[in-house]
Amino acid sequence: MSNGLVEELKAAVKDAMRAKDKPRLQTLRTIQAELKRVEVDERIELDDARVLVILDKMTKQRRDSIKQYEEAGRDELAEVEQYEISVIQDFLPEALTEQELAAIVDKAVADSDAAGMQDMGKVMALVKPQVQGRADMGIVSKLVKEKLA
Known part of the structure; x- marks a missing residue:
């Protein structure tokens, strides 16, 4: 564990x-x-890219928990999760703006010659490494669907 993020x-x-x-x-x-x-x-040594994937997943898990806690009226637990997200985000790269995200999706659609929904996997494969830890994958997926529809 001798990479930048771990240090x-x-x-x-x-x-x-x-x-x-x-x-x-x-x-x-x-x-x-x-x-x-x-x-x-x-049995691997994590590199920064993999650490980002894990941090991204941890953030998503906490967002899901917040939603469940809020629905159950457990705001104090939701606040704990929100705090944890804020700490995790200290180690994630700066979030992409909507314009930056749209540009990445547009380029991926063009580069993959995507013709419709059946090409969503190809497009996502190009987009994901560029946005990992910098955008909510749910939003990315929605954007890609809109572009391909």
């Missing part, structure tokens, strides 16, 4: 410990544990 994470853990910021420290350790789990399970 950033280790430094953030030390900073949170020094600042006695328990909620942030707990979230950072959760991230580290998930990265370690993937490394051990898959």
